[in-house]
Amino acid sequence: MRPDLLLKVLAKFLIPFILIFAFYVQFHGDFSPGGGFQAGVIISAAAVLYVLAFGLELAERGIPLRALQYLSSTGILLYTGVGVACLLKGGNFLDYSVLLDNDVAGQHLGIILIELGVGITVASTLTLIFFTFAHWSRHS
Amino acid sequence: MESLLDLILMIFLLIMALAILHTRHLLAMAMLFGLYSFLMAGLFLLMDAPDVAFTEAAVGAGISTVLMIVTLAVTGIHRERPGRIHWPALFVVMLTGGLLLAGLSQLPAVGDPASPATLGVARHYVEHAAEETGVPNLVTAVLASYRGFDTLGEVVVVFTAGLGVLLLLGLDRRKPRIRKRARKEGGDSETRPAA
Incomplete structure (x- = not known):
């Protein structure tokens, strides 16, 4: 039996649950503890576990570095995009009430969207940092 | 308990x-x-x-x-x-620690209803956030809506950290040359990495 077999089997079993938990934290953050930041960190923890179990090459075949670079700016663009949309609708920057006809519904929509932006940026940036470091440690 | x-x-x-x-x-x-x-x-x-x-x-x-x-x-x-004791640094650290300890007695007790933190906008958040934003989790409401600008800054900080790592380590592919220099400088390290 190869020594890393146990790690691989366990990682394969755990990663889907970690990801589902991350999505729960992301989209249930309005009602329970959590939010985009925590969800992003949990997603990148799943990526770290994958790299530890299966190696950097396989991981990069699944999530290329370039995609991570694009994703990390996508999150910020989504966040600021919501702010600009508020400006265009005649409100202040990041004043979500103007997004929809109903003030409260607009606030809720704005919060969900910017939390999504936070989650995307945090998840991809932390994964990107880890991948870059892991590249170096393999070469040294 | x-x-x-x-x-x-x-x-x-x-x-x-x-x-x-x-x-x-x-x-x-x-x-x-x-x-x-x-x-x-x-x-x-x-x-x-x-x-x-x-x-x-x-x-x-x-x-x-x-x-x-x-x-x-x-x-x-x-x-x-193992390094020598840096006396000015030790002095600054002791001074800061002493001042912090001295200030400790002035802090309000945990959960004190009369503390400044609970008298300002916090009261408004607790009383009106749920109906104003439609989000029952107060922390999310404050972070994402009332302090949305703050949170934008935090996300930009994370993004900037990633950008910095990419600029320093990621985009430059001339690894072997830099590594050789690092090895020369770090030659007196006691153990080599296993990886």
Whole structure:
């Protein structure tokens, strides 16, 4: 039996649950503890576990570095995009009430969207940092 | 019961801090920092701040420990070099610590309803946030809506950190040359990395 077999089997079993938990934290953050930041960190923890179990090459075949670079700016663009949309609708920057006809519904929509932006940026940036470091440690 | 848990966590926190000071092995130090963060997360949870506890456990105990360990794998230096005592630095640290301890008695008690933090906008948030934003979790409402600008700044900070790592390590592919120089400089490190 190869020594890393146990790690691989366990990682394969755990990663889907970690990801589902991350999505729960992301989209249930309005009602329970959590939010985009925590969800992003949990997603990148799943990526770290994958790299530890299966190696950097396989991981990069699944999530290329370039995609991570694009994703990390996508999150910020989504966040600021919501702010600009508020400006265009005649409100202040990041004043979500103007997004929809109903003030409260607009606030809720704005919060969900910017939390999504936070989650995307945090998840991809932390994964990107880890991948870059892991590249170096393999070469040294 | 809760104060007993508080006490136990505090004692372990102190033990962790002393152990971090005592150990010279950088890998062990990184692990101990992770444990320290995890104990802090427990304390935050006892203070009824699950959102903060969540972040502390995920970021402090999880990701930053992993980042410290991969950094050690890159640098290949696994032991702290024993240095001489830097007296001015020691003086500044002692002075700051003393001032902080002296200021401790002026802080309001935990949960004090008359403390400045609960008298300002916090009262408005507690009373009106749920109906104004439609979000029952007050922390999310404050972070994402009332303090949306703040949170935007935080996300930009994370993004900038990633950008910095990319600029320093990621985009430059001339690894072997830099590594050779690093090895020459770090030649007196006591152990080589296993990775």
